[in-house]
Amino acid sequence: YCAILKHISEAKFLLCLYWIGLELDTGNGHVLVVSQVSANAVPPTSSDTSSQTVDLWQPVSPSSIGLTTVVDIHVPRSSCQPFLLSLQEAGIEYEILISDLQRQIEKQTDITPSRQRRSNLLYSYEVYHSLDEIQNWMYQMNKTHSRLIYLFSIGKSFEGRPLFVLQLGKRSRPLKRAVWIDCGIHAREWIGPAFCQWFVKEAVQTYHSDPMMRRLLNQLYFYIMPVFNVDGYHYSWTTDRFWRKTRSNHTNLSCHGVDANRNWNVKWCSEGASLHPCADTYCGPLPESEPEVKAVADFLRKHKKRIKAYISFHAYSQMLLYPYSYKYAVIPNFKCVESAAYNAVKALYSAYGIKYKHGPASSTLYISSGSSIDWAYKHGIPYAFAFELRDTGYYGFLLPESLIKPTCTETILAVKNITNRILQKCP
Numbered sequence: 001y002c003a004i005l006k007h008i009s010e011a012k013f014l015l016c017l018y019w020i021g022l023e024l025d026t027g028n029g030h031v032l033v034v035s036q037v038s039a040n041a042v043p044p045t046s047s048d049t050s051s052q053t054v055d056l057w058q059p060v061s062p063s064s065i066g067l068t069t070v071v072d073i074h075v076p077r078s079s080c081q082p083f084l085l086s087l088q089e090a091g092i093e094y095e096i097l098i099s100d101l102q103r104q105i106e107k108q109t110d111i112t113p114s115r116q117r118r119s120n121l122l123y124s125y126e127v128y129h130s131l132d133e134i135q136n137w138m139y140q141m142n143k144t145h146s147r148l149i150y151l152f153s154i155g156k157s158f159e160g161r162p163l164f165v166l167q168l169g170k171r172s173r174p175l176k177r178a179v180w181i182d183c184g185i186h187a188r189e190w191i192g193p194a195f196c197q198w199f200v201k202e203a204v205q206t207y208h209s210d211p212m213m214r215r216l217l218n219q220l221y222f223y224i225m226p227v228f229n230v231d232g233y234h235y236s237w238t239t240d241r242f243w244r245k246t247r248s249n250h251t252n253l254s255c256h257g258v259d260a261n262r263n264w265n266v267k268w269c270s271e272g273a274s275l276h277p278c279a280d281t282y283c284g285p286l287p288e289s290e291p292e293v294k295a296v297a298d299f300l301r302k303h304k305k306r307i308k309a310y311i312s313f314h315a316y317s318q319m320l321l322y323p324y325s326y327k328y329a330v331i332p333n334f335k336c337v338e339s340a341a342y343n344a345v346k347a348l349y350s351a352y353g354i355k356y357k358h359g360p361a362s363s364t365l366y367i368s369s370g371s372s373i374d375w376a377y378k379h380g381i382p383y384a385f386a387f388e389l390r391d392t393g394y395y396g397f398l399l400p401e402s403l404i405k406p407t408c409t410e411t412i413l414a415v416k417n418i419t420n421r422i423l424q425k426c427p
């Protein structure tokens with residue numbers, strides 16, 4: 001029963017996993033078992049890793065699994081029993097976190113009129129919104145807050161959708177310093193777009209009452225892209241809740257999509273990225289092959305002199321990460337960046353006592369090449385951060401709507417803390 005995932009990198013330890021194959025595509029009726037496996041690793045044997053592997057939630061790539069890695073795995077109902085048996089036989093500890101996946105998914109997209117999803121006046125920031133709803137919301141915000149908000153598009157997605165960005169900040173001389181914020185590079189991480197919307201709402205609502213917010217919006221522009229990977233996000237609403245990649249198709253294979261956080265031109269497609277189009281961490285046929293990545297990279301290149309911070313929102317694992325992702329090395333302005341991260345995490349903790357780890361992405365999360373923060377940093381943006389928002393795996397990507405408000409409330413504190421700092425200079 002037990003197939004071994006071959007470790008692509010030089011690491012010595014493999015996790016014993018049941019070969020799920022293409023059953024993952026069969027749609028409904030899965031029981032989700034997210035197993036937190038304290039990897040009592042199994043000696044390597046040769047095996048075939050050619051096409052589909054299991055649906056790894058955390059870490060996303062089997063090459064990141066080491067001896068002590070805790071792993072979250074999504075297993076379809078049909079493979080569940082043999083999978084658990086194989087874990088037991090291998091002496092690997094596990095815990096079932098979500099046993100009724102389908103119900104959890106339905107809970108998240110349950111549309112009832114009383115929740116005021118579609119009303120523009122009473123737009124609810126405490127539910128997840130579809131792409132259409134988010135785009136309508138952007139039009140409305142642009143219309144009703146024209147002194148602080150300006151909506152524009154930086155290009156088109158693979159499937160032809162506009163890539164909208166909101167410029168947030170008091171309209172004044174054009175060359176204010178700026179902060180770039182994107183959410184939803186990875187489609188299934190729904191809390192990201194929810195946070196971007198929350199941030200915009202909070203900014204316009206507290207502009208007059210909060211001196212710090214007023215200072216930030218007066219002295220800076222925030223460029224906010226609520227849904228980076230629009231095609232993937234839409235697909236995660238209509239077809240596959242756990243879709244991660246874009247929806248492009250560069251090969252004859254039936255596998256779609258590129259990991260938009262492995263497609264940037266910095267150490268492109270080396271460690272922590274896959275050359276296989278079916279992999280969840282596929283780096284694409286070449287750097288910036290994805291129109292979404294190219295559009296953002298073009299914008300950042302054009303404005304890099306003004307952009308002092310790049311902040312990208314992901315989920316999950318409660319971390320605040322900075323470069324490098326692709327290597328274990330200390331960045332030149334480590335002192336400034338580390339102190340910014342330390343204080344941001346402290347500010348976040350002050351709201352509800354939620355603990356975030358912080359540090360270089362390589363050593364805090366795992367090695368990944370072609371990531372957006374490494375690219376932004378290499379292009380001269382001194383503060384480049386990636387947030388991994390709540391939680392640590394209890395709900396995983398299915399963070400309930402009831403936790404949107406506390407998650408966003410605490411995260412805003414961290415973002416304000418970071419951006420307030422860029423008004424000072426980092427040597």
Ligand SMILES: [Zn+2]
Nearest residue numbers: 186189314315
């Ligand atoms: Zn992500």
